[in-house]
Each structure stands twice: as structure tokens, then as C-alpha cells.
Amino acid sequence: MNHSPTSSPRILVLHGPNLNLLGRREPEIYGRTTLDEINRQLAELGAQLGLEVDTFQSNHEGDIVDRIQQAADRCDGVIINAAAFTHTSVAIRDALAALHMPVIEVHLSNIHRREPFRHTSLTAGVVTGQILGLGASGYALALRALAEMVRPAVTTLV
């Protein structure tokens, strides 16, 4: 559903804890692209795809839950990298499960190639799909996929 019928579909991009440090945090795992660069690329791609893109980063679980709840009335799709909360947060999973819109989970690294505690995603069972291990470009791929899903149906009159 497009929550804003007179304007572009709106996508919320949520970044979890420590992702504010991207670029200098374990770059051999997470790459050298900063969060600002990722957000800027998503805004530009969103404009090309006819989407409004809102971005939000927090180190606090409750703030992320609040943003997910607000998305129910304001947004048409969500991209989330819940970072470490992916593996721990029933609250974020439950908030996502209550949304009636496509949600794509993104991880910069392939969590299944890493430590065993990262192999479990509590959110995996309630999202539309996951993109893992493709670095920063995973976000752009997620946005393109969402564009296909939220694009208003086009009726062609012949």
C-alpha cells in the first residue's frame, strides 16, 4: 500500500548499533564505506526509482522499535540492518512482524560464515527477504527490490 497516494512511496532504512562507525569499524569485515555515504547513495537511488528514502541509525533497541512502529502509518517498505540486535532482539522481531509491508533484512557481512552466535537471525522469520555478504551494495539491491514491490500497479489502456 502506498501510504501517500499523492507522493512517492516512502522507504525507511534502519541501521542498528555500531553501524555509525562504518568505514573505520573492522573495515576488513564491513568495508570502508561510511554510513553517510550509504545513506547518500540510497537517497540518490531512491530519487531515480521514484522513492522517498528516510534513514535512521540508533544504538538503542527501543528507539529502533519505536521507528518500526511509526513506519506502519508512514512508510511503504523497510530495509533493516539490525546489526547485533539481529541475533538478540525479540522486541525488534515482534515489531517487524506487526508491519504489513515488505521488509528486507540486510547484512554487510555473510553472518553464516562468521561466529556461530551470528548464524541465528531472530528477524529472518518475519522479513520478506535477506541480502547478506555483499557489503554496502546490498542496501542498493534491497532498495531496487523494494521499488518493484511497492510500485503502484500501472494499468495500461490500449
Ligand code: DQA
Ligand atoms: C552485521 C552483522 C552482525 O552480526 C554485526 O553485529 C553487525 C553488522 C552486518 O551488517 O554484517 O553489527 O549486521
